[in-house]
Amino acid sequence: MNENLFTPFTTPTLLTLPAVVPIILFPTLLFPTSKHLVNNRLITIQQNLIQLILKQMMMIHNTKGRTWSLMLMSLIIFIATTNLLWLLPHSFTPTAQLSMNLAMAIPLWAGTVITGLRFKTKNSLAHFLPQGTPTFLIPMLVIIETISLFIQPVALAVRLTANITAGHLLMHLIGSAVLALLTINFFATSLTFVLLLLLTILEIAVALIQAYVFTLLVSLYLHDNT
Amino acid sequence: MLSRVVLSAAATAAPSLKNAAFLGPGVLQATRTFHTGQPHLAPVPPLPEYGGKVRYGLIPEEFFQFLYPKTGVTGPYVLGTGLILYALSKEIYVISAETFTAMSLIGIMVYGIKKYGPSVAEYADKLNEQKLAQLEEAKQASIQQIQNAIDMEKLQQALTQKRHYLFDVQREKETVAKCIADLKLLAKKAQAQPVM
Numbered sequence: 180m181n182e183n184l185f186t187p188f189t190t191p192t193l194l195t196l197p198a199v200v201p202i203i204l205f206p207t208l209l210f211p212t213s214k215h216l217v218n219n220r221l222i223t224i225q226q227n228l229i230q231l232i233l234k235q236m237m238m239i240h241n242t243k244g245r246t247w248s249l250m251l252m253s254l255i256i257f258i259a260t261t262n263l264l265w266l267l268p269h270s271f272t273p274t275a276q277l278s279m280n281l282a283m284a285i286p287l288w289a290g291t292v293i294t295g296l297r298f299k300t301k302n303s304l305a306h307f308l309p310q311g312t313p314t315f316l317i318p319m320l321v322i323i324e325t326i327s328l329f330i331q332p333v334a335l336a337v338r339l340t341a342n343i344t345a346g347h348l349l350m351h352l353i354g355s356a357v358l359a360l361l362t363i364n365f366f367a368t369s370l371t372f373v374l375l376l377l378l379t380i381l382e383i384a385v386a387l388i389q390a391y392v393f394t395l396l397v398s399l400y401l402h403d404n405t
Numbered sequence: 406m407l408s409r410v411v412l413s414a415a416a417t418a419a420p421s422l423k424n425a426a427f428l429g430p431g432v433l434q435a436t437r438t439f440h441t442g443q444p445h446l447a448p449v450p451p452l453p454e455y456g457g458k459v460r461y462g463l464i465p466e467e468f469f470q471f472l473y474p475k476t477g478v479t480g481p482y483v484l485g486t487g488l489i490l491y492a493l494s495k496e497i498y499v500i501s502a503e504t505f506t507a508m509s510l511i512g513i514m515v516y517g518i519k520k521y522g523p524s525v526a527e528y529a530d531k532l533n534e535q536k537l538a539q540l541e542e543a544k545q546a547s548i549q550q551i552q553n554a555i556d557m558e559k560l561q562q563a564l565t566q567k568r569h570y571l572f573d574v575q576r577e578k579e580t581v582a583k584c585i586a587d588l589k590l591l592a593k594k595a596q597a598q599p600v601m
Contacts, residue, residue, distance in 0.1 A: 218533070223529040358504075
């Protein structure tokens with residue numbers, strides 16, 4: 180039973196030991212590896228999906244950008260799986276914690292920026308100034324572009340956290356509403372339950388989309404900088 | 406086998422011990438006396454193609470067969486209903502907000518699996534079949550190539566036989582021509598002598 184609304188979001192402890200590490204590592208159990216050519220259906224479908232996503236994601240990059248494929252693929256699969264797993268009752272999502280998302284976003288973003296600055300210094304610095312600006316606006320625009328650059332990792336992390344947390348909270352609240360209405364008015368209960376169903380479908384979509392967006396943006400930053 | 410693991414771990418920990426790898430086989434043979442059990446699971450036994458049968462996605466079929474002699478067909482269902490009602494009434498499982506989220510999620514999952522399950526399974530099977538068909542095609546192409554090479558070889562051999570035949574005829578003609586030339590020469594000599 181949840182005492183208040185914050186209980187699902189606290190980091191879980193097992194006898195006062197933090198149990199977050201096994202929870203973060205858990206999705207690896209869901210993706211079996213196989214050394215055979217012809218596998219069972221689960222592995223075939225997973226491999227096919229990963230191949231599809233890989234082609235979609237890494238087509239736009241050149242050779243230098245494609246060295247990041249492993250990183251981006253594991254990123255999208257990790258975020259998608261953890262987001263989908265929080266739909267189960269009483270589960271804990273690592274990606275709902277801001278600390279975790281910042282830890283993912285900042286190093287990746289910093290990696291793309293430093294790669295750009297190191298190998299293509301002039302090009303990456305030129306990104307601070309869009310083409311065709313009037314001369315007197317240049318200082319202002321450089322400042323604005325710098326700010327927008329530095330806000331990228333924060334935006335990545337906060338976007339993911341806010342979406343997942345908000346969805347989770349909404350599900351909880353509507354669930355409580357259904358529970359409270361159960362004894363009062365059955366018709367309203369069924370209406371609210373239908374709402375809950377629709378919300379669940381939305382959350383599944385959101386889970387996948389957020390993973391996609393995160394990875395897509397990192398890959399875009401990479402594309403700019405390689 | 407653990408002795409090999411220990412040796413490799415020691416080698417990575419202290420590079421000076423890398424030469425200890427040469428002691429490996431000796432240590433292996435020496436520790437063989439400790440392996441007294443029968444080797445089982447080696448070679449790895451083949452996995453079954455289909456898993457065990459499950460009812461309602463959770464409960465194995467063997468459970469129903471296990472209860473059948475004593476309680477008949479309705480036995481497991483009565484047991485399940487009783488357990489659920491017991492848990493609910495004693496508040497071992499509490500109905501909370503999460504119950505409804507779980508119910509909605511499970512409802513959607515069951516609906517999705519029932520509706521799209523077979524088509525997804527068919528798709529997976531098709532992917533596997535495509536892989537096998539590609540390999541099969543490669544094998545057939547290679548067999549065809551080798552067959553063509555064999556036929557070509559046979560043709561070449563037949564041609565050389567024919568050429569051999571031709572060559573023989575050529576040689577016979579040559580010898581016959583030589584004979585005729587010799588005879589003509591002799592005839593000329595013979596004619597020349599009586600004149601003298």
